[in-house]
Amino acid sequence: MNIKQAKQEITNTLKAYLAKDPLGNYLIPPVRQRPVLLMGPPGVGKTQIMEQVAAETGVGLVAYTITHHTRQSAVGLPFIEKRTYGGQIYSITEYTMSEILASVYDLMEKTGLKEGILFLDEINCVSETLAPMMLQFLQCKTFGNQRLPEGWLIAAAGNPPEYNRSVRDFDVVTLDRVKRIDVQEDFAVWKEYARAKGIHGAVVSYLDIRKDHFYRVETTAEGIQFATARGWEDLSELLTVYETLGLKADREVVGQYIQLPRIARDFANYLELYGKYRKIYHVDDILTGTWKPITVRELRAAPFDEKLSVMGLLLSRLSEAARETRRQDSLCENLHAALTKFKEDLAAGEDPQAVLETLTGERREALKRAGNAGQGDKQRQTLAQLEINILEDYRRRLIQENPADSGLAMAAVRGWFGQEVEKRASQAREAKAELDHAFAFLEETFGQGQELVLFVTELTAGPDTSWLIETFGCDAYFRHNRELLFDGTRRRIQEEIFAAKAAEQEEQPCRKI
Template sequence: MKASDLTKGLMALVEQKVPTFLWGAPGIGKSSIVKEIALSKNIGFIDLRLALMDPTDLKGIPFYDKESHTALWAPPAFLPQSGEGILFLDELNSAAPSVQSSAYQLILDRRVGEYELPEGWAIVAAGNREGDRGVTYRMPAPLANRFVHFELEVSVDDWRDWAYKVHLDSRIIAYISYKNEHLFTFDAKNESKSFATPRSWEYVANILKSNIDTSLLLDTISGAVGKDVAVGFLSFIKVMNKLPDIEAILAGNIEHYSEEVDVLYALSSGLVSAYLQNPSEENLENLLAYTLKMKSEFAVMIVQDLQRNSITMEHSQTFKKWVEKFAYLLN
């Protein structure tokens, strides 16, 4: 399931407090999706990495109660005590079976030991698939049956929408637009430690922001996304030197048009990124006017990217001309 569709379904299930399990390969944004849902609903979010826990971490520590002459469990302070939110049990199927047993009680009964999960909190869990080279334990059928299961797939379109919203380096957006297959290169049969994922491309963005010596750039980026992808990306960056002045295009002061495909991918992503960071009616008119003379597939890609980022343009006279020219490609 694509991230955009999964988000809609997950929001509805969180509202009804239905336990949900997200399956997917490493680094594709499972935890990020759940966290963004909590932020959008303005509710709490607690991320528990169960693979790092012991059974007593969830159940608490036993102590002797003098008044009742019984052993009670002191619940952990990190579990929610009130309010609303999402309790995210990450790496559930990577946790030891004894930890899964404690989680099972929490999921089934919404309580463990002396602790009871507040009514306003929903439970969402996640884990890697058994064939993803991670340490996993087969989930017991009774536990699996307590969840609604979704498998998250990698979608380039969804990733591009997210990348524009967080203002990821436009060179990375351009490269993935040009080389879709390099967004996610994980192969369970390949023993390589480095491979491209949405998460590792975030690392690349941070590497590009750093002051690392250019002589170390290839090796460093290779450590994030793998050697072949790093070579392709750094070669693509050189294309950026061929781009016309993006700010001048938005200002309506340039009419330079390229026919090179790699340049057009870089230019299209650069124009969208620049506009989203400095939106105005004048910039929109100039941008739309520029797309009228671009290759059709890139003109459509720019407009669709703007629309997916909630930019309205139906009121624009230039957009009406754009529709007359390119509408046949949208059907």
């Protein structure tokens, strides 16, 4: 199955394992709660889905790459204990709690979460001395004489032997005690993730053109060469920061992440073209509605991959604007909830500054708990930090202005909050205007051609752009979307589009400058 299906299956498994009867007993006894064994090629997102499952279900996550551990750190250290049997005193060997199990208890203490996921990566690459202990853990959920607490799902991940020479085969006894899920790479699924994550537009549009370059592992005379989903995502992060700093990512930089030279060279060439297209097609002018007729003529006559790249540039910019608007919308909702509580506490006679300090402290603590629980979603953390910063700013302003009573304090805070609401409205107007201008430009360039169908399809699939359209509307979108009312029509048109692209680009590398 693909990684999205695997994520859903793990979520379902976790929910089933944590389900209880009216007496508080687990419906599936812990002894029958098999560990999940996730097997698949490296870099397809096995670790990321564990983080997502933990965040979405509200449980804790403790993650370890088990190859970093020795027998002692995983199992614990032995010590001599005195026991009495039949009137005789015997010296026996006990074990201290292992570092891994101690981390589970630490998380429970710090967060108050009693249930979660213990994720052990590279489970089939452990050292020879540790291998028996890991098999025991998968079979019995114990390290030494210490047991994993109830309510914790063991999830382990490993790579098939064709990707790692040091892997160990599991015996039948172990395999008969685990729930094995085999995953494989799937670009369509990864693209959904990329849209939501805000992966760099050059990466997404390039892989749209070169889907066979998304994931490859090849054995050559120089050794193993590869391009993985993890490599593309990490490269995307670097490209975004490089652009902010005004730095250029050349072929050598790309090759540090995409370690298959011919793909790295091809993407580096495309990246240069991507930057060139932004300039020669004046993307900023398109989005502000001030493009020139020559831009329309040039794009109309361009090769198909160039058209896709320019649409990718537009979609990337539109997605970014929609994402910022959506975040501001969520921020306003959260602040409104906080200020409703602020108003209630003022009515109860509380001090305004003290109330804001309490509200800020509660949110800081919640953010800290989420981090300790392994629920490290970057977008959620950013939103939470923005809310904290604004509430703290409100408190500082109240200290400076020192209003005479709670009514004046509430009026001041309401006015400051109104600025955030207006910012939301302003961002929405700008994002919607950019969307309207993009449609107008593409209509002028392609008429009612297949390019518009593809553009509408991508807007629909993008979580932020679809949210923007649903929330604030877009006449051009709904007009063109009538052609996509039936899935069969959508599939047929997309097949025609990519068949034309394949015919045009067969055996052709990306055009060089």
